[in-house]
Amino acid sequence: MYYCGKYPIISKTTLAKGIYSFTVEAHEPAEEAHAGQFAMISAPGFQLRRPISICGIDKEHGTLRFVFEVRGKGTKAIASLGEGDSLDIMAPLGNGFRIPEGKRIAVVGGGIGVPPLLGVSSVSGELCTAILGFRDYSRIILTDEFKRNGCETIICTDDGSVGREGMVTFPLAELLEKGETSAVLACGPEPMLKAIVKMCEVYKVPCQVSLEQRMGCGVGACVTCSCLTVRNGKEFYSRVCKDGPVFDSDVLGGDFHG
Ligand SMILES: Cc1cc2nc3c(=O)[nH]c(=O)nc-3n(C[C@H](O)[C@H](O)[C@H](O)COP(=O)(O)OP(=O)(O)OC[C@H]3O[C@@H](n4cnc5c(N)ncnc54)[C@H](O)[C@@H]3O)c2cc1C
Structure with a gap:
């Protein structure tokens, strides 16, 4: 099950030149999400969404984190958003990693x-x-x-x-x-x-x-x-x-x- 909606960006940081970390408050998608799944993120001014992996899931606080690099026009447009803006996402999508329990x-x-x-x-x-x-x-x-x-x-x-x-x-x-x-x-x-x-x-x-x-x-x-x-x-x-x-x-x- 995935959700489609606009979720507030509660934190934006720069991790390296052209690489950004966004955290959004998105309770229902965070509740459903697993490591390795992704979101389709709407880039302002573009019709097609861009796929970005879910980097962090905080089910307690209902947040999802995305870390992405500006590669072209779509990711540049997403990077232009900031704290207080909304991120329009479809998430969580796809099959994530199956993490073996209790094993190295x-x-x-x-x-x-x-x-x-x-x-x-x-x-x-x-x-x-x-x-x-x-x-x-x-x-x-x-x-x-x-x-x-x-x-x-x-x-x-x-x-x-x-x-x-x-x-x-x-x-x-x-x-x-x-x-x-x-x-x-x-x-x-x-x-x-x-x-x-x-x-x-x-x-x-x-x-x-x-x-x-x-x-x-x-x-x-x-x-x-x-x-x-x-x-x-x-x-x-x-x-x-x-x-x-x-x-x-x-x-x-x-x-x-x-
Ligand atoms: C399941 C999935 C998860 C991803 N997770 C992340 C992530 O966590 N962080 C992140 O920075 N990027 C991630 N990507 C790659 C990201 O989707 C592309 O960099 C982005 O779509 C490029 O869009 P653009 O409009 O900025 O670039 P465009 O102008 O469309 O293209 C710019 C450059 O990016 C390349 N590119 C375009 N689409 C993709 C793609 N889907 N995969 C690889 N290269 C592409 C093009 O070949 C071109 O060289 C993921 C892709 C997929 C399919």
Whole structure:
């Protein structure tokens, strides 16, 4: 069940250049929401809404948090809103992450793929290792919040300006080698996700990935966001908005597998 309405923005902060955090008071959507689901957010002056993941859910205070980067005209228009304005959203949409209870997990995020994983870390706490990759120090977001949730937090940067230099897959391989991780949950650029899926296959660890696709409606009607999936050996198209955005990696088709 999702809601469609205008909800007051109660907090707006800038996390890095062009990356904003909005918190809206939205009691009913917050009550329904799970980590990994998303909202379709109306951009003032544009007909099509933009999909943005739910980064934080506070059921007690009835709030949802969104963290997004200005990529083009739509996100720029959303970023022009401020505290006291309303955010016109449809939420919560799609299938979020299934978080294994009482088991050690790893969340692996790249860049603006990090926000939906923060909600997972708030559920799993100390059972969660967060491996978070960014281009350089100036793009780092939310890492302190993962630490506050109790996660072991490993930061990687492409240029080594903070944390480990290089890709998130290096620390992930070391972690999986220990054999204590029961699942990997990932969100980020597609090449990163493909590398993670292949690595999890090698270590035989279940993996869930959140996919990003351009989408029109967000509720499964327009089929703009189709992606190739496989079940019982048969290929068919799924909708990222309705069947995802989070998929078990073994149902993904195309070149996701080794
Ligand atoms: C399920 C889902 C969850 C998402 N969650 C977040 C989030 O939490 N934070 C965040 O910053 N972004 C998120 N995105 C990406 C975000 O929707 C796009 O950046 C946004 O729609 C771009 O709109 P625009 O009008 O600003 O850009 P446009 O002018 O339409 O495009 C600008 C650039 O963004 C790229 N782009 C457009 N749409 C998408 C898309 N759907 N996915 C990836 N790249 C796109 C284009 O290729 C282009 O390079 C998510 C996307 C999906 C599908």
